[in-house]
Amino acid sequence: MLEPIVRFFSAKPPAVLPYYVAGAVIFSILVILLLINLPSRMRKPLIAIVTFLAGLFYAAEFFLPIDRATNKNVLTDYLVSASKLGSLLGGMTLTLGILSLLRVHGRNIARLRAGWYNSLALLVAMVSMVVFGLMDKYGANASAKKVFNVLFEGMLINMDATMFSLIAFYIVSASYRAFRIRSIEATILMVTAFLVMLGQVPVGNAMTDWLPREGFFASLRVENIKQWILSQVNAAALRAIAFGLGVGGLAISLRIWLSLERGAYFEKEI
């Protein structure tokens, strides 16, 4: 019974392919036209069904019994296609984001608002990255590759690294300002950060290097104190926090999957 459906959705040779693609487009447009005229009371249930079915795929893939030998069930082989589908859909929203950029900065330039030249620089940078990025992939022009290299390796990668490195400055000012013995909590935070810092650097280790490397007193060496904090206290506390996050995430997922979620986006009349 499934046979004709499977055959219908199989790959098609180039000769008939255009007809199938065109057919799919026309069919989809018809469905969209139909949806446009859908009465409003049926809209929310339809969305709920789509959401449920999408989630059901992954849930079923997880819960269905598996074949011990291959570690698979009937759905496992479709995981790759599903993740492609997800990336394709998610990727298509990027254009909406780019449109937002174009709108904000296009308007800045058109009205010559203060700093319009920065907006211009943004658009020029964007266009040149697209042009040379695509030439780099689909063309074989050596000088285009060179320009792309300047844009990507030279500028983008270094800018990433620079913004990342600014955190070094901020970490200094933040710790200087925040680590004061104002309250019990602030004091605990400061003392542990201080101890761990000592354990991190050779200078700190040298301070307790006179202690023996074995036995009870060895545990008072700063590097061992640091390790103890990380492996006992830290690991346990982080695990406890993680359990809470896990249960919380599961709860929200359930609510969304079953369309039980409330609040902003979900309660609006459509």
Added chain:
Amino acid sequence: MEALWQDILSRPAIYAGAICTIGLMTLVYRENAVYRFFEHVFIGLAAGFSIVVLIKEILDPFLYQPVFKKGEWYWTFVFMFGLLFYFIHSRKYNWLSRLPIGFLMGFAAGQAFQSFANTYLPQIAVSFRPLYVTRADGSVDVSAGINNLIFMIVLVTVMSYFFFSFEQKSKVIRNSAQFGRWVMMVAFGAIFGTTIMARMALLFDRMYFLFSDWLRWVQ
């Protein structure tokens, strides 16, 4: 002057990188016109690169190749479904965009079962810590036992901090939650302390880039 030009032309990426690095670094002094310019260039380049990635790594391999090279025509439906996103700017048919959005939400939600099982379930059994520990030679390891006890106390008290609905009128729960919060501060202090190392390494890398790769003052 001539020599400088030669140098720039022979390694343009390094020069471009150095100028961008200095431009963005001026932010720590304060926000200024130079920073603003490089910030915009940065966002522009990043947006351009995202478009390139979208075409190269998503549209090409997941849409164009399967449909037109392998004849898997049914991917066309996915593309058409994705077009519904663009109704978001329509006043009247705005709700249509909720279909693909709902689909993506369902996708994300459905994965929660597997990711919960994968991430959190194995951590339960590893938290079974014996309070009585023996070494390989049969002697009792007191410090390991104490460490395990501390581990359990931390785990339980921190978890008790995250009980929201059990009334905290009970003194035991309230004290336990307070203690749990303090212990979390120990953990956060430790994370802060360990992270400094990595961030300083990044700043060092930038300075090395400027003084060695670019200026060649250091070998």
Added chain:
Amino acid sequence: MQHAFEKIWPVLIVEVLTALIIIWRIISAQRGKELFIRRIPGLNAIDEAIGRATEMGRPVLMVPGIGGFSIIALQALSIFSYIARSTARFGNRILMPVADATVYTVAEEVIRDAYQAEGHPERFDPDSVRFLSDRQFAFASGVAGLIQREQIASSFMFGEFFAESLIFAETGNMVGAIQVAGTVQTTQIPFFIAACDYTIIGDEYYAASAYISRNPTMLGSLVGQDFGKLLIASLCVVGSVAATLSALDVPVLGTASKWFIDLFTIR
């Protein structure tokens, strides 16, 4: 663990049971059971921060993190929708830079709705919600610039944050903003604690929308979650007792303990 049947018992006992309890609590809460929830100080501070922005006449910043479209981002948007209702009422200027195009798409709608719901759709500036970049540090550079140029009065950061958390929090601190933050990335909590006025920790994040809205469905879910956590905590305690008994080789109980530990050991 790729499939439930690789080790079915822990999945049934912990995961499925927790899920069922949550659903049960949600349904019974919808039937109108009065529910209690403890104070989360960071969330009480939201109104204070908005109030200050109103006094100073400077904008309010909302950052939904740099993660993709997920339950975490949705949770952030529910909090921001609440904030946007207040700003719509008081007429504050808002800024909401977004790092993911799908999140941006939904965020714009959520914020617009909030203004509509308060009866001030004309106060909503479509440019206030804007897509900046989906590249971590390009986004960070944009937000850092925005914070200083606009001299924001208060800043709300909810969502998934990674290393850039401190860039936002410190630049916000530089311009003297009141800052409230919360993230599920526990490794970033210390930096928020150091540089923000209020930080919500761990799954307080997931409790936020229930806490703010007092919606019975969400509160019911929260009670269910507490049961789930209690279950895990008790399992850990029982498991440790079992591990001790089996280490002591207590007759009968020791064997039972080994069986219990085995039941939950994965891999």
Added chain:
Amino acid sequence: MAMTSPTSQPSDFWHRIQAIDRRVLYVLLLVVIILPLFVPIRLPMVTMPSTQKLYQAIESIPEGGFVIVSATWSGGTRAENMPQTEAILRHLMKRRLRVAVFSFDQQGSQFSYNIASRLAKEYNYEYGKDWVHWGFRPIVGVVMKSLVRDIPGTFTTDRDGKPTKDMEVMKGIRDIKDVDAIVEIAASGIYMDWIGLVVGANPNLKFGFCPTAVMAPETYPYMDSGQIVGIMEGMRGAAEYEQLIRATGLATKGMGSISLAHVLIMLLIIIGNIGYIATRARGR
């Protein structure tokens, strides 16, 4: 906890040391980071046991042994992973072991090739005879599973596409049992894949791991269990390693900067608190 900086500051000393302008802090930081680049600063160094163990494992490999180095990192963690890669390759070449480098990361492939070819010149290593670079290999699981059974079959070509079959460096290398050690330099949890898929297949194989400092704590249990033979922890581990092999490289310089930065932060915290205590004591 983060109080907005007080707007009206009394100008007395104890208050001033509590509110040093952030730009002063930033200049100080720049100074301590840049200084060691130009002035060699020798700080007392205590070698961690984890670094020592890795060093000894490499030392124990018989001459002519075969070592695989995987450099799975990219520009983002260059600061820590580059000195590690350099230190480990330097040691291998110093000991004249046969070296095969590759990467699961495109950028890592390029970086590791640059480092290896620079060091090869220094140690007279001939490409194809003493060392080889297998290039960028995507899909971790597939490569690891396959190299256990068949190394020449997994890496049929080098990074330039040249066949590896007749290269002298690969002589006698058939499967994982012919490999003496694998060292992974990574910014991710990839060590779990090595442990799960490769390490158990050859009981004599030494698996060393060089993670970033942030990653390191989670790997300790695997060193205790012996699945990882030694760990080079971030730039600090690399600096210690350089000291063990008597080389002054990037990590030694970097560690000078980083240590001074830590000292700076600790001093600032102390100063701030002294000011705080002093004003509070007077306030009473």
